Amino acid sequence: MHPVLKLVAQRIALSTLLLLAASVLIFVGTTILPGDVAQQILGQSATPESLANLRAELGLNDPAVTRYLAWLGAALQGDLGTALTNGRDIAESLGQRLGNTMFLAFWAAVISVPLAIFLGLLAVRFRDRWPDKLISGVTLASISIPEFLIGYVLMYFFAVKLGWAPSVAMINDSMSVWQKLNAIALPVGVLTLVVLAHMMRMTRAAILNVMQSAYIETAELKGLSTFSVIRRHAFPNAVAPIVNVVMLNLAYLVVGVVVIEVVFVYPGMGQYLVDHVAKRDVPVVQACGLVFAAVYIGLNMIADIVSILANPRLRHPK
Amino acid sequence: MTDPLLKVRGLKIGATIYPPGEKPRDIEIVHGVDFDLAPGKVLGLIGESGAGKSTIGLSSMAYGRGGVEITGGEVWVNGRDILKSRLRDVRALRGGEVTYVSQSAAASFNPAKKIMEQVIEAAVGHGKFSRRDAEERAVGLFRKLGLPEPETIGNRYPHQVSGGQLQRCMTALALCPEPDLVVFDEPTTALDVTTQIDVLAAIKEAIRDTGVAALYITHDLAVVAQVSDDIMVLRMGETVEYGPVDQIINAPQQDYTRALVSVRSIRHEEKSPGTDPVLRVGSVTARYKGTAFDVLHDVNVELHPGQTLAVVGESGSGKSTLARVITGLLPPSEGQIDFAGRVLSPDLKGRSIEDLRELQMIYQMADVAMNPRQTVGTIIGRPLEFYFGLRGAEKQKRIKELLDEIEMGDGFIDRYPAELSGGQKQRVCIARALAAKPRMIICDEVTSALDPLVADGILKLLLELQKIEDVAYLFITHDLATVRAIADSIAVMHRGKVVRYGPKSKVLAPPFDDYTDLLLSSVPEMKLGWLEDVIANRRMESAGN
Structure with a gap:
């Protein structure tokens, strides 16, 4: 077998194992939390008998291992159970919410990743001169300010003062893509500002590191322009660390958008999770946890695989 | 004469240096050079x-x-x-x-x-x-x-x-x-x-x-x-x-x-081997963990007290691996190491402090073989404390003696490695090895990173110290000129095997085996037309075969 295939297979196997471990942690974590779902559901009307009945009905009296295996088996078949609070199928509502979050994350990524890499290349090209300092300064400032504050500031100027975009990012199926895009313009802008700095700075550092190499000197002595030296010789060797940080930020776009979704009242995963944590709806929290973990592990696995494929020594062994 | 392709006039080149603890300053590294091509x-x-x-x-x-920046002068290319x-x-x-x-x-x-x-x-x-x-x-x-x-x-x-x-x-x-x-x-x-x-x-x-x-x-x-x-x-x-x-x-x-x-002016008369060798490598075969081939194959060599055995070969010949086996860093799969009349434990962990003291090492890269945060005095003083328990004034006295032996003087005690030249760093490493009063020192390419004149000085010093301290050297090198200068006996290694071994006068005299011949004839000589002669010779030989 080609060594690269072997390495990639290893990565995939490891990620699967990791996801399994994460599912255990999620289950254990939600199980040992104080409070009782049955109590929560019945509230004031709880009597000892009705509590016991409901517990039995929900399977809360079974041993933890049995409950875990049942949960995992169902989850693998796409059945995430029903929400305790409203009795709706979790997979269905989650799917819709996840779709919305992905929609938001996708557009934020489409704008921020190329922009971050381009700004990183630009910063290297003008290293230690004013364009570099300006890019570094602005992106650092935007990552330092809390995202909800950026959100409200953008909302004030672009929604309230200028009226370019709605302040509330509500979307539904009846809207056209263009209407949806207009609706999410502001949250996409905030997310872009938040993830830009990290990716841009990593791109800059990774390329600068490669720029110390002797083969960059060779390229310069071939009479290439600075930008072609960076693009043709430095960038291909800096791909691995850049992809890593890009994936980390993509994961953040899916997993970490809770605050932005709440600020802009966006019907995504984050809000769904926050609502149901407040209601102690354990099956929903578990399902959200599992989806977040899968996204996070999956994206990092892709980053690892890209790093492996980007290494010519592994791709073309002697 | 035709117009020169390249004409350089009064070329001056400067650089900014960053001395530790001081402000950066500009220095000139080329002071007005002229030439034509x-x-x-x-x-x-x-x-x-x-x-x-x-x-x-x-x-x-x-x-x-x-x-680096060109600060003055003219460089004309094609007019x-x-x-x-x-x-x-x-x-x-x-x-x-x-x-x-x-x-x-x-x-x-x-x-x-x-x-x-x-x-x-x-x-x-x-x-x-x-x-x-x-x-x-x-x-x-x-x-x-x-x-x-x-x-x-x-x-x-x-x-x-x-x-x-x-x-x-x-x-x-x-x-x-x-x-x-x-x-x-x-x-x-x-x-x-x-x-x-x-x-x-x-x-x-x-x-x-x-x-x-x-x-x-x-x-x-x-x-x-x-x-x-x-x-x-x-x-x-x-x-x-x-x-x-x-x-x-x-x-x-x-x-x-x-x-x-005229560099490499050193003349060293070969000493005849005594009776008891200080080191005997007996049928040593070794391989690295997880590899499928032997790096060393049935190696047998001896080293006599106060003498120098040069192990010579190209990269990958196994000469540095031999040093790792002798020092116990790589236990051999077969064979044993006798040292000063006793059998050494194959593994470093099994060796006594006395074993460690009597077998010292000097490395190729002197600057990475020293802790950059320690002064010369601390570096040389450490083996004195560790092996002999010397403290205070006694230790200071011995450090000064050692610095005198390596011809540096006690003004260097408080200096850091970064303040020394390449040759001085290697001298400090020699002093550190000598501080343990060893019977034998393994010198692994100790002059390869140095300029020829500086390397010459180091070799002279090593020979001088050998006379005074009666220490034996196992000298690993790829440089045949160095071998000629200092060896008493020579082992030529090729692909993990010793292909030729004996006293210097015998090893370097014909008839040669094929590999030694190739190796010896490849060393550039300070003679015009040498390259053409060698190439012509080789072509004739291969045509004759």
């Missing part, structure tokens, strides 16, 4: 490290490495002063009219791109050739430079060819755009001698056939004598001597040049 001629730039030879070579491309040219014109010159071959081709090729793409990049980028023509030209150059599979080697990645092959690819890269001038910066220094001679011959032939002019930079006078028409000897950024190669080699005018020509 006619089309199709080769000028050798020679000098020790820090002489400014690479810096001068790169100035012909108006390039300063790192913080234009390139220091006054615009960046666009300088870029057209780089990789077009003037190209560069660096010391380490392994580091100078982009690991992520195929060789062919990199070889033709400049030729195509400057519009000198179409892509197809450039590729055809590159294949022709690969063939001329004696590379295997010239048609397809360009499709490989740099890590898929050997170091010597990559160095030839780099030469092809430099010649591909049909330049007027090639700067060769120590192109064979990183190679083994037997590889060096082939690359050297290939470069020389390519220069002759293409009629290109060249600046050939090296620290090895014997090498530069083979390829140059003129030689310029540099020292600390100034010209010491500049003239035709014949005059520099055969009738040097300056003392410094004379010293360079």
Whole structure:
């Protein structure tokens, strides 16, 4: 077998194992939390008998291992159970919410990743001169300010003062893509500002590191322009660390958008999770946890695989 | 005389240095150098490290490495002063009219791109050739430079060819755009001698056939004598001597040049072996964990007290692995090590403090073998405390004695390694080894990283100390001149086996086995026409077979 295939297979196997471990942690974590779902559901009307009945009905009296295996088996078949609070199928509502979050994350990524890499290349090209300092300064400032504050500031100027975009990012199926895009313009802008700095700075550092190499000197002595030296010789060797940080930020776009979704009242995963944590709806929290973990592990696995494929020594062994 | 291709006048080059704990300051590293190079001629730039030879070579491309900057003078290429040219014109010159071959081709090729793409990049980028023509030209150059599979080697990645092959690819890269001038910066220094001679011959032939002019930079006078028409000897950024190669080699005018020509003046009479060896390596076979082949195969050597055994071989011959086995870092799979009449534990953990004390080591890279945060006094004092429990005034006295022995004096006690020169660092390492009062010291390529004159001083010191302390040396090296200078007995290693072993006078006298013959005949000699003679000889021999 080609060594690269072997390495990639290893990565995939490891990620699967990791996801399994994460599912255990999620289950254990939600199980040992104080409070009782049955109590929560019945509230004031709880009597000892009705509590016991409901517990039995929900399977809360079974041993933890049995409950875990049942949960995992169902989850693998796409059945995430029903929400305790409203009795709706979790997979269905989650799917819709996840779709919305992905929609938001996708557009934020489409704008921020190329922009971050381009700004990183630009910063290297003008290293230690004013364009570099300006890019570094602005992106650092935007990552330092809390995202909800950026959100409200953008909302004030672009929604309230200028009226370019709605302040509330509500979307539904009846809207056209263009209407949806207009609706999410502001949250996409905030997310872009938040993830830009990290990716841009990593791109800059990774390329600068490669720029110390002797083969960059060779390229310069071939009479290439600075930008072609960076693009043709430095960038291909800096791909691995850049992809890593890009994936980390993509994961953040899916997993970490809770605050932005709440600020802009966006019907995504984050809000769904926050609502149901407040209601102690354990099956929903578990399902959200599992989806977040899968996204996070999956994206990092892709980053690892890209790093492996980007290494010519592994791709073309002697 | 035709107009020179390259005319350098009053060239001054400066750099910014950052001494620890002080403000950065500007220094001048080349102080006004003049020379001319006619089309199709080769000028050798020679000098020790820090002489400014690479810096001068790169100035012909108006390039300063790192913080280096050209501060004054004129550099005329093809009738234009390139220091006054615009960046666009300088870029057209780089990789077009003037190209560069660096010391380490392994580091100078982009690991992520195929060789062919990199070889033709400049030729195509400057519009000198179409892509197809450039590729055809590159294949022709690969063939001329004696590379295997010239048609397809360009499709490989740099890590898929050997170091010597990559160095030839780099030469092809430099010649591909049909330049007027090639700067060769120590192109064979990183190679083994037997590889060096082939690359050297290939470069020389390519220069002759293409009629290109060249600046050939090296620290090895014997090498530069083979390829140059003129030689310029540099020292600390100034010209010491500049003239035709014949005059520099055969009738040097300056003392410094004379010293360079006559380096390795050490004469060491071989001692006859005594009765009991201090070290006996008995049938040692070893391999690294997880590998399927033996790095050492049935090695048998002896070393007598107060004598020097030189272990010589090329990279990959197993000579450093032998040192690892003797020191216990790599337990052998078969065989044993007898030391001072006792059998040493194969594993380092099983050895007594006395075993450790009596067997010391000196390394190739003196600067990484010392803690940069410790003073010379602390470094030398450590074995005194560890092995002998010396403290206070007694320890200080012994440190001063040791510093005197290595001819440095007690003014160095409070200095840090960063404040020492390369030769001084290696001396401190010698003192640290001697502090343990060992019976034997393993010297692993201790002079390879040093300039010839400095290396000479270190070898003299080691021989001197051997007389005083009666210590035995196991001297690992790839340099046969060093072996001649200091050995009593020699073991020639090739692919993990000792192919020739005995007293120096026997090993270095004919009849030779094939490998030793190849090795000995590959060492450049300070003689004009040596390269042609060797190549002609080898061709005759292979024709005769």
